[in-house]
Amino acid sequence: MDISLKNVEYRYQADSPFERLAISDVSIDVPSGTYLAVIGHTGSGKSTVLQHLNALLKPTKGSVLIGSREIKAGRKEKNLKGVREKVGIVFQFPEHQLFEETVEKDIMFGPMNFGVTEKEAKARARSAINLVGLPEEILEKSPFDLSGGQMRRVAIAGVLAMEPEVIVLDEPTAGLDPRGRKEIMDLFYSLHKKRNLSTVLVTHSMEDAARYADDIVVMHQGKVFTKGTPEQIFSDPKALLELGLDVPEVVGLQLKIEEAFNTKFSKISLSEEELAEMVAELMEGGGPK
């Protein structure tokens, strides 16, 4: 399912003394099956963009096309369930949305809202809990007896059990330890690959954006600053640094090597392995001149 934002503008609390322009003239395409990362500083409008992807916010100008459904500014929209079923959102700190008596019921909540039978929902809960790497025994427990990391996984399982076609992630690993971070990010990446799940990742982590994304959108002060492949985005580190954003560590290291040895590699490396190979090649060729 394709999603595309066309010249979207959104004002919070329009027509009040608190009116605030959050994003303007934002056009982003998320074709089916892509992994898109949205990066930007705090307050750059990333989260506002994200909420347009399943019509939680309706643009105050412009339009959003979600599959075949068009959400246009200034029109009353009814019956958005169909859209929400296909686009799952994992919010920041999703564990705050848990409320049921047992983990199983909480995971079943989403699917049942969309009309899935109880039996099917139970089966989905079982497979979702396996997917996020938790033991099945946990299904019988209260979500409030779990550790923070486990709660996060249960909440994610609740969204995955809806079996969406597009998954939107708002800093899904904020506050997790490094190992939990990597496991969760790898999980989403493998789902993206296996199920051809379109993925939109809103993140502060340049590492994650570089490692997983096909495309990157850089937001700045409510506008799309630039978009492109990770190679394109990170080949101009100066522009990013001016926005107060960082480049992935490996890109930083490459720049330092280039500076120290007064040389230039043929491309930007997005992983340690890539950089190591390029350095090895350089050394084999007799080292930098």
Place this chain on the structure above:
Amino acid sequence: MMEKMIFGRYVPGDSILHRMDPRSKLIIVFLFVIVVFIANNVLTYGVLAAYTLIMVSLSRIPLRFLYGGLKPVFFLVIFTFLLHIFMTKEGDVIFELGWLQIYEEGLRQGIFISLRFLLLILITSLLTLTTTPIEITDGLETLLNPLKKLKFPVHELALMMSISLRFIPTLMQETDKIMKAQTARGVEYNSGPIKDRIKAIVPLLIPLFISSFKRAEELAVAMEARGYKGGEGRTKYRLLTWGMPDTMMILFLAAVTVLLIVLRG
């Protein structure tokens, strides 16, 4: 979704109401709540409404914003109106339709009481719209100070108040956030049958309760860690200053009160 609410919200500004001492504003609101009950005919209600409108215009709060924020309350006002219209059975019957009878007194009462209600809401909203929560509590604490002699925990009360006022916006934000998260999981808050909408409150309230308790505990720990011991020996960073406008405003309300007593039927 909750962003239109104006209760307990402060709109920064530089109007005369903004610059007044919180003590005088509190006194005026307190007196107004009593004075409202003096009115009992068209003329006196007219005076009250005029007074309220003057205050609203002095505050320079955009009318459109005030109207939008009061919309949720209109339901209550209309409910009060209907209750009086159907429950009061005095005076002449002015309208009859089958078993439904509307009496003259009922209509009168309905209009007056819902107007009274609306004016009270307007004046109290003006207080919170033009006064920061901290000013309100500072003012209240000073006003209640004499009660300390009777061992009344004035400072603690003021602290409780400022904490609850402080957390209203936080709670609103959190409500909005959880509502959105549950909406994304297929809950519908703005459409669908009433039965489903009532059921939809559970997945909203439970997370809110849990996070509120957590926050209360964290706040208590943070206060203790910073050595909070209560009111004794505490000095104030903000000092309250009573000025000419404060005296004038109170005198103005007193004049209105006298007028009301004279015009009272």
